[in-house]
Amino acid sequence: MKYAAPTTVDEARSLLADNPGSRVFAGATDLIPQMRSGQPEPSVMVDLKRIDQLMAISHDGGHWTIGAATPTSDLTRNAAFSGMFPGISEGAGLIGSDQIQNRSSLGGNLCNGSPAADSVPALIAAEARAVIASGDGSRTIAVADVVTGPGQTSLADGEFIVEFEIDDAPANTGDAYLRMIPRTEMDIAVVGAAVRITMDGDTVSDARVVLAAVAPTAVRVADAEAALVGSTLDDDTLAAVSAAASAACNPIDDKRGTIEYRTQVAGVLAKRAAVIAADRAQNGA
Numbered sequence: 664m665k666y667a668a669p670t671t672v673d674e675a676r677s678l679l680a681d682n683p684g685s686r687v688f689a690g691a692t693d694l695i696p697q698m699r700s701g702q703p704e705p706s707v708m709v710d711l712k713r714i715d716q717l718m719a720i721s722h723d724g725g726h727w728t729i730g731a732a733t734p735t736s737d738l739t740r741n742a743a744f745s746g747m748f749p750g751i752s753e754g755a756g757l758i759g760s761d762q763i764q765n766r767s768s769l770g771g772n773l774c775n776g777s778p779a780a781d782s783v784p785a786l787i788a789a790e791a792r793a794v795i796a797s798g799d800g801s802r803t804i805a806v807a808d809v810v811t812g813p814g815q816t817s818l819a820d821g822e823f824i825v826e827f828e829i830d831d832a833p834a835n836t837g838d839a840y841l842r843m844i845p846r847t848e849m850d851i852a853v854v855g856a857a858v859r860i861t862m863d864g865d866t867v868s869d870a871r872v873v874l875a876a877v878a879p880t881a882v883r884v885a886d887a888e889a890a891l892v893g894s895t896l897d898d899d900t901l902a903a904v905s906a907a908a909s910a911a912c913n914p915i916d917d918k919r920g921t922i923e924y925r926t927q928v929a930g931v932l933a934k935r936a937a938v939i940a941a942d943r944a945q946n947g948a
């Protein structure tokens with residue numbers, strides 16, 4: 664196995680095109696444990712962290728641009744970003760430990776394809792986009808369309824994510840991410856729930872609800888969103904959000920959570936995240 668550290672997107676493209684079986688990585692906090700547990704080694708490990716564009720966070724023209732290899736700790740420490748998107752920051756800030764977050768990236772968290780990835784639900788709730796280096800150019804798709812199943816993405820051979828684009832949250836908008844883990848930290852979500860809410864006075868004018876770890880990919884819950892919009896988050900609405908979230912679950916049954924447990928907890932977390940997001944929309948993070 665060889666190691667390469669390109670300094671430009673074009674150099675990375677060429678390395679991938681010229682070396683079948685090569686693979687990009689950022690923090691390698693998923694890739695190295697997977698190789699150690701027996702998954703095949705790439706022919707060339709292409710390190711994305713020497714490419715400035717993939718390591719930058721910027722805000723311009725009404726949207727944020729987050730380099731795909733940027734350490735998640737850079738994101739959570741960015742006060743302006745975390746103030747606008749506390750839910751995305753919460754998800755990124757739950758990944759592993761401080762040491763892991765100094766290496767881990769949004770690109771790796773997404774492209775590893777885990778249904779339990781903590782940063783993904785709030786990115787989907789923000790309708791974030793992934794800018795992908797593709798052939799000689801680029802294409803942009805919704806983050807929601809990147810992962811197609813556990814460990815699977817829609818990226819073709821040789822493609823990689825350069826950066827994420829996230830439009831500024833409208834006024835009176837808040838988001839939140841909650842996860843359930845059996846331990847207090849350093850565990851993978853048994854259920855995750857991200858909610859983003861925009862308020863018009865006391866009424867919800869827009870809502871997005873996304874669950875993690877309850878289906879082969881993160882799932883957006885349209886029925887929960889419909890229940891929220893037009894409501895004042897009264898008890899009946901929250902009960903409807905909870906029921907819709909549970910109904911959207913198609914989870915695995917394993918030692919960390921049964922189907923029944925994950926289904927019930929998804930309802931509870933969606934409801935709680937909605938209350939937090941609405942409070943942030945009205946009162947700030």
Ligand SMILES: Cc1cc2nc3c(=O)[nH]c(=O)nc-3n(C[C@H](O)[C@H](O)[C@H](O)COP(=O)(O)OP(=O)(O)OC[C@H]3O[C@@H](n4cnc5c(N)ncnc54)[C@H](O)[C@@H]3O)c2cc1C
Pocket residue numbers: 686687688689690691692693694695696711731732757758759760763766767768769770771772773774775779780781782818822823824825849850851852
């Ligand atoms: C101790 C420990 C605790 C952890 N805890 C959590 C947790 O609580 N929550 C959680 O969600 N995850 C957790 N993880 C998993 C991991 O840290 C995260 O998924 C992390 O965000 C991966 O980022 P990375 O940059 O290290 O990915 P890498 O390992 O570098 O890459 C992961 C995958 O994505 C691909 N990839 C990377 N960057 C790109 C790109 N730009 N374009 C296309 N493909 C790309 C790689 O080829 C690889 O297949 C934990 C891992 C460890 C070791």
